[in-house]
Amino acid sequence: MTATTTRVALSLQGVVAGYGQEPALHGVDLVVPEGSIVAVVGANGAGKSTLLRTISGLLPTSAGDIRMGGVSLAGVPVEERIRRGIVHVPERRQVIGELTVEENLRLGALWRGDRAERETDIAEVCEFFPALAARRKALGSTLSGGERQMLAIGRAFVAHPAVMLLDEPSLGLAPKVVSDIMTMLAWLRAEYGLTILLVEQNVRTALSIADTGVVLNLGRVVATRPAAELEADEQLRHLYLGF
Numbered sequence: 001m002t003a004t005t006t007r008v009a010l011s012l013q014g015v016v017a018g019y020g021q022e023p024a025l026h027g028v029d030l031v032v033p034e035g036s037i038v039a040v041v042g043a044n045g046a047g048k049s050t051l052l053r054t055i056s057g058l059l060p061t062s063a064g065d066i067r068m069g070g071v072s073l074a075g076v077p078v079e080e081r082i083r084r085g086i087v088h089v090p091e092r093r094q095v096i097g098e099l100t101v102e103e104n105l106r107l108g109a110l111w112r113g114d115r116a117e118r119e120t121d122i123a124e125v126c127e128f129f130p131a132l133a134a135r136r137k138a139l140g141s142t143l144s145g146g147e148r149q150m151l152a153i154g155r156a157f158v159a160h161p162a163v164m165l166l167d168e169p170s171l172g173l174a175p176k177v178v179s180d181i182m183t184m185l186a187w188l189r190a191e192y193g194l195t196i197l198l199v200e201q202n203v204r205t206a207l208s209i210a211d212t213g214v215v216l217n218l219g220r221v222v223a224t225r226p227a228a229e230l231e232a233d234e235q236l237r238h239l240y241l242g243f
């Protein structure tokens with residue numbers, strides 16, 4: 001019999017980080033297995049965005065370690081983390097308004113050498129999101145919130161990330177659009193084995209596509225469970241998630 005082991009894409013051990021003298025993360029432990037979707041949920045101010053900023057290197061750690069594929073990222077600058085495959089899709093879907101949809105997508109794959117492969121990926125993103133295909137030549141500034149979010153995820157995807165970090169992709173979007181975006185993420189994982197670390201205030205939505213749910217409260221992990229189990233835990237939901 002062959003034993004199958006799941007490789008760890010990203011792990012955090014005892015990570016302390018924050019702003020100035022004030023830590024917003026107080027010793028966070030987290031494991032993101034390759035090809036999985038891990039959802040970090042928690043109230044406003046729990047530290048979700050801070051967690052992603054720390055992983056992508058925008059904020060320094062004052063203690064603990066972040067490892068990618070087992071290798072420490074201590075002292076590794078943001079650009080090098082991106083090169084190693086940590087791709088951060090920040091809140092508020094930052095697409096470049098002066099560039100077209102197609103140009104925004106190309107930007108995500110700029111550093112990849114193989115032009116043909118790049119164009120195939122771009123075509124694939126457009127195929128999955130006909131709304132983007134129809135607006136291929138439109139400027140980013142003319143897109144709706146949902147289209148911008150799709151474009152931001154598409155642009156991150158064509159960079160071939162080892163881990164995609166997503167900050168509140170559902171923020172401010174209509175339920176149907178949120179559902180389309182979650183379907184896109186689940187498809188990227190199923191089709192390409194994409195590894196996703198998703199932070200969300202929209203708990204049910206995030207847990208609906210996640211394998212594992214992590215509850216963050218005031219900068220501390222208070223629970224790590226299979227997503228379905230977490231959603232079913234009334235006590236946890238009442239205490240930390242407000243429903």
Ligand SMILES: Nc1ncnc2c1ncn2[C@@H]1O[C@H](COP(=O)(O)OP(=O)(O)OP(=O)(O)O)[C@@H](O)[C@H]1O
Pocket residue numbers: 019024042043044045046047048049050051201
């Ligand atoms: N730029 C900043 N400077 C100082 N403190 C900050 C900054 N950004 C966030 N904080 C503080 O860090 C803590 C965690 O904030 P963070 O934005 O990470 O939480 P969050 O869970 O992402 O919440 P939200 O969903 O509201 O963004 C909060 O106490 C917040 O006030």
